Amino acid sequence: MSAAVPVTVRSTTRGSRAVGMLRATGPAGIASAIVIAVATFVALFGPLLAPYPPDLPNLSLAWVGPTGGHLLGFDFQGRDVLSRLLAGAQTAMLGPLAVVIVSVTAGTLIAVTAAWRRGATDAVISSGLDILFAFPGILFAVLAAAVFGAGLAAASIALSIAYMPYVARVLRGAALKERSQPYVAALEVQGASATSICLRHLVPNIAPLIVAQATILFGYAMVDLAAISFLGLGVQPPNPNWGVMISENQSGILQGYPLPALAAGVCIVTVVIAVNVLGERLFDQAQAGRI
Amino acid sequence: MLVASLLVASFVIFAALYLAPGNPLAALSGGRSLPPASIAVLEQRYHLNEPFLAQYWYWLDNALHGNLGISITLRENVSTLIASRIWTTAGLVLYAALIILVLGIGIGLVSGLRPGVLDTGTLVTTAVSAAIPAFVAAIVLILLFAVKLGWFPALGNGTDLLSNIRHFTLPAVALATASLAIVARVTRASVREEGDREHVQTAVSRGIPPRNVIQRHILRNAAIPITTITGITIASLIAVAAVVEVAFSLNGLGAYLVQSAQSKDLAVVQGISLVLVTAFVLVNLLVDVMYAVLDPRVALGSRAQ
Amino acid sequence: MNEPAAVGTLWSAGATSSAPLLEVDGLTVLLDVSGAKRAVLRDVSLTVSPGEAVGLVGESGSGKSMTARAIDRLLPRGAEVQGSILFDGGDVGALSGADLRRYRNQVAMIFQDPRAHTNPVRRIGDFMTEALCTNLGVPAAEARRRAVDMLTQVGIEDGARRLRQYPHQMSGGMLQRIMIAAALLTKPRLLLADEPTTALDVTTQAEVMAILDGLRRNFGLAMLFITHDLELAAAICDRTVVMYAGQIVEVRASALLHGDPLHPYTAALAAARPDIAQTADRLRAIPGRPLSAFEAPPAECAFATRCAHATDICRSAVPDLVDLDGGTSRCVRARELRGRLQEAPDA
Numbered sequence: 001m002s003a004a005v006p007v008t009v010r011s012t013t014r015g016s017r018a019v020g021m022l023r024a025t026g027p028a029g030i031a032s033a034i035v036i037a038v039a040t041f042v043a044l045f046g047p048l049l050a051p052y053p054p055d056l057p058n059l060s061l062a063w064v065g066p067t068g069g070h071l072l073g074f075d076f077q078g079r080d081v082l083s084r085l086l087a088g089a090q091t092a093m094l095g096p097l098a099v100v101i102v103s104v105t106a107g108t109l110i111a112v113t114a115a116w117r118r119g120a121t122d123a124v125i126s127s128g129l130d131i132l133f134a135f136p137g138i139l140f141a142v143l144a145a146a147v148f149g150a151g152l153a154a155a156s157i158a159l160s161i162a163y164m165p166y167v168a169r170v171l172r173g174a175a176l177k178e179r180s181q182p183y184v185a186a187l188e189v190q191g192a193s194a195t196s197i198c199l200r201h202l203v204p205n206i207a208p209l210i211v212a213q214a215t216i217l218f219g220y221a222m223v224d225l226a227a228i229s230f231l232g233l234g235v236q237p238p239n240p241n242w243g244v245m246i247s248e249n250q251s252g253i254l255q256g257y258p259l260p261a262l263a264a265g266v267c268i269v270t271v272v273i274a275v276n277v278l279g280e281r282l283f284d285q286a287q288a289g290r291i
Numbered sequence: 292m293l294v295a296s297l298l299v300a301s302f303v304i305f306a307a308l309y310l311a312p313g314n315p316l317a318a319l320s321g322g323r324s325l326p327p328a329s330i331a332v333l334e335q336r337y338h339l340n341e342p343f344l345a346q347y348w349y350w351l352d353n354a355l356h357g358n359l360g361i362s363i364t365l366r367e368n369v370s371t372l373i374a375s376r377i378w379t380t381a382g383l384v385l386y387a388a389l390i391i392l393v394l395g396i397g398i399g400l401v402s403g404l405r406p407g408v409l410d411t412g413t414l415v416t417t418a419v420s421a422a423i424p425a426f427v428a429a430i431v432l433i434l435l436f437a438v439k440l441g442w443f444p445a446l447g448n449g450t451d452l453l454s455n456i457r458h459f460t461l462p463a464v465a466l467a468t469a470s471l472a473i474v475a476r477v478t479r480a481s482v483r484e485e486g487d488r489e490h491v492q493t494a495v496s497r498g499i500p501p502r503n504v505i506q507r508h509i510l511r512n513a514a515i516p517i518t519t520i521t522g523i524t525i526a527s528l529i530a531v532a533a534v535v536e537v538a539f540s541l542n543g544l545g546a547y548l549v550q551s552a553q554s555k556d557l558a559v560v561q562g563i564s565l566v567l568v569t570a571f572v573l574v575n576l577l578v579d580v581m582y583a584v585l586d587p588r589v590a591l592g593s594r595a596q
Numbered sequence: 597m598n599e600p601a602a603v604g605t606l607w608s609a610g611a612t613s614s615a616p617l618l619e620v621d622g623l624t625v626l627l628d629v630s631g632a633k634r635a636v637l638r639d640v641s642l643t644v645s646p647g648e649a650v651g652l653v654g655e656s657g658s659g660k661s662m663t664a665r666a667i668d669r670l671l672p673r674g675a676e677v678q679g680s681i682l683f684d685g686g687d688v689g690a691l692s693g694a695d696l697r698r699y700r701n702q703v704a705m706i707f708q709d710p711r712a713h714t715n716p717v718r719r720i721g722d723f724m725t726e727a728l729c730t731n732l733g734v735p736a737a738e739a740r741r742r743a744v745d746m747l748t749q750v751g752i753e754d755g756a757r758r759l760r761q762y763p764h765q766m767s768g769g770m771l772q773r774i775m776i777a778a779a780l781l782t783k784p785r786l787l788l789a790d791e792p793t794t795a796l797d798v799t800t801q802a803e804v805m806a807i808l809d810g811l812r813r814n815f816g817l818a819m820l821f822i823t824h825d826l827e828l829a830a831a832i833c834d835r836t837v838v839m840y841a842g843q844i845v846e847v848r849a850s851a852l853l854h855g856d857p858l859h860p861y862t863a864a865l866a867a868a869r870p871d872i873a874q875t876a877d878r879l880r881a882i883p884g885r886p887l888s889a890f891e892a893p894p895a896e897c898a899f900a901t902r903c904a905h906a907t908d909i910c911r912s913a914v915p916d917l918v919d920l921d922g923g924t925s926r927c928v929r930a931r932e933l934r935g936r937l938q939e940a941p942d943a
Binding site: 145 | 445
Binding site: 488489490493494495496497498499500503507508511512515585586587588 | 668670696697698699700701704705707709712713714715716717718722726727730731762764775778779782
């Protein structure tokens with residue numbers, strides 16, 4: 001009955017939305033994303049990129065400063081620092097990634113369940129979350145190391161468990177708000193199942209917040225895991241890992257050879273800054289999108 | 292809530308014994324082989340032949356009376372071992388908390404109330420500091436102030452109060468660095484946010500002098516989120532202190548916890564974990580109380596964050 | 597600091613003198629919006645005489661709130677103000693420090709959302725007595741006594757108990773009454789009311805309006821009443837000023853505004869409100885949407901694109917204000933359309 005009117009439709013594929021989100025974080029956000037991308041690349045291909053074998057000790061070269069092809073000199077066992085940094089990126093980045101994936105997935109599941117069911121279920125879950133807050137991440141990881149032995153796996157699992165209540169808390173608030181939106185009621189009336197509403201509508205709508213939270217969490221996980229490795233309860237030497245490198249080479253600082261430990265420290269701080277900056281901006285965006 | 296948290300936490304700590312691979316006896320002895328007499332003592336002390344929950348009850352009961360078991364490695368009472376080290380950790384955490392309170396909130400306030408060059412500088416500095424983990428800060432501080440400048444000692448506890456302050460300064464700063472940045476940022480954001488609120492406009496429109504507006508309306512209201520974040524951050528110091536103690540070779544609970552974890556001295560690990568978790572929960576409780584005091588809209592125990 | 601010297605004369609009922617209390621002349625306000633300066637008010641001029649109630653009517657973006665804020669010096673940072681605002685002959689723009697605070701005690705403002713405008717962590721008593729105690733040096737006990745008195749005037753009987761309560765313990769209507777009471781404690785001569793009833797439900801609206809009206813007459817207050825509701829303004833204001841796109845488009849005695857508007861926009865506004873006594877086949881909406889001052893085209897009548905009577909003259913230049921029969925209109929065709937504005941030509 002009405003004449004056809006030409007309508008322009010904006011592309012809303014997932015890819016373009018992601019790019020849009022990224023662009024909206026401004027130059028600082030984009031710079032951070034680049035840093036993270038580089039770090040990820042190194043994490044994936046580190047051992048291949050290393051110019052020298054990271055595991056080859058040569059005590060006669062211990063503590064020697066930057067010379068020739070060795071841009072960052074040698075560590076306390078005469079191994080090339082740059083190579084160890086590149087190789088160490090793997091555990092330094094992949095550990096936190098695993099922690100984030102597990103805790104965010106579990107946290108989202110719990111948050112959405114609590115938000116969906118509301119009432120008694122929500123009350124119980126919320127109280128449970130409140131109680132679980134008693135354990136700081138590092139403490140839990142140390143406990144796990146004492147029980148199961150030191151190692152990246154134990155530490156990562158412990159951190160995931162410790163972080164999960166925090167993620168669930170934050171996401172529960174957003175999920176509750178989303179749950180009470182009119183479109184959800186409309187879908188329910190149409191007979192859509194709870195699972196399909198949650199998976200196809202609720203979760204995608206709080207996705208920006210989930211991504212922002214995950215990014216920020218990655219920073220925390222990185223710091224905590226590096227600390228645990230520094231304490232000797234995480235990644236074990238001689239595996240290269242930025243946290244381990246700092247603890248191994250700490251004596252060098254007192255002896256006048258600060259470079260290996262400092263270099264590892266700089267790597268950690270750089271990635272964490274990038275993650276924090278990007279995470280904060282994504283978070284602001286996610287909040288602004290709600291208003 | 293408080294009691295529930297502590298109960299659950301203590302239960303988890305206790306249950307760790309059973310999660311360890313092998314039987315509890317092996318866990319308690321840290322994998323060492325023991326003469327039958329020692330085994331009998333352990334079985335008796337830990338009531339290993341009784342049901343699980345009974346054991347938990349005994350352990351908890353003992354703990355509440357100050358008996359936390361015996362260290363396998365040092366063969367002394369865990370409680371004694373903790374008592375001799377607790378003041379190191381407490382002193383470190385308090386020192387760092389002081390730095391965070393004074394510098395963190397101070398910088399945040401100045402930055403929030405005066406926009407301008409100082410403010411942008413603060414934003415950048417805090418963005419960087421917030422990303423510096425305590426152990427990285429530790430090595431940088433050691434390098435700069437102990438090795439290069441020689442102003443502070445690099446390692447170890449002090450002997451009396453004055454030398455303790457010297458020895459603890461770098462560790463406290465290292466511990467406080469990242470938290471200080473976070474508190475400063477949140478303080479600044481809260482002050483800014485409150486300044487933009489409509490009720491501040493109302494006060495201005497009634498001719499209230501600026502100083503009163505700032506004190507009674509902006510700061511008083513911003514105190515709520517500021518107190519919350521400061522409290523949470525200080526609570527987290529309890530755990531991170533371990534890292535700093537190890538970095539500076541301080542003889543505190545945290546360093547001892549790590550040592551015991553490495554040597555699998557489970558009784559000690561359990562004892563220290565219990566103490567630290569209790570402290571953590573208590574600090575959080577304090578934050579809850581302060582929040583309820585500051586915000587008349589909130590009933591105790593329902594902190595939004 | 598003592599109370600303003602002229603208290604005796606001002607607070608007698610029905611005092612009207614010929615010298616205007618508030619004179620706004622050629623007020624133009626530019627705000628800093630993401631780096632660019634945008635006009636939100638263009639050449640606004642109005643006067644309020646002592647004891648007079650003037651309504652300021654317009655839709656969102658018309659600049660009515662901004663006018664009130666300009667008068668009370670509450671514009672956001674970086675706002676550029678041109679033109680003059682005179683209060684009792686003195687230049688408001690030149691005030692600062694203690695003088696500015698004294699001015700703010702003589703000009704009181706009440707806002708649309710009482711809950712957002714009261715500090716949630718302080719008691720009502722503090723809220724009400726703050727200005728008295730800090731600015732006017734009134735001792736706390738005396739200030740509280742006056743507050744309780746004023747609360748009874750706005751219909752709140754158990755004032756002493758209310759003073760100890762917090763805002764979240766009260767309804768919106770009660771908070772608005774408290775805000776009015778608080779504003780009047782400093783014995784202002786002019787009350788700026790920025791949509792005080794918009795956020796309230798209808799029955800509470802009526803109560804609050806009655807209170808406002810009664811108090812105004814009792815205390816001989818001048819009032820600038822801002823609203824988007826033409827009829828509400830007509831109910832308690834002697835004169836009504838209509839704004840559109842940051843400009844004044846009509847000034848008229850309220851009683852005549854509905855029946856004999858001088859500007860097409862006013863006529864359209866009046867016609868657009870559904871009349872409960874009549875049945876209509878269609879609602880008469882004004883086509884298009886209201887413009888803000890910075891969206892208005894620079895060289896034509898801002899209303900031209902939505903006006904049913906627009907001609908080429910309207911699109912050639914911004915019309916001036918024209919005096920017509922005791923009122924004012926910013927319409928080039930005002931004289932020729934006189935009396936015909938009530939008929940709605942077929943859209």
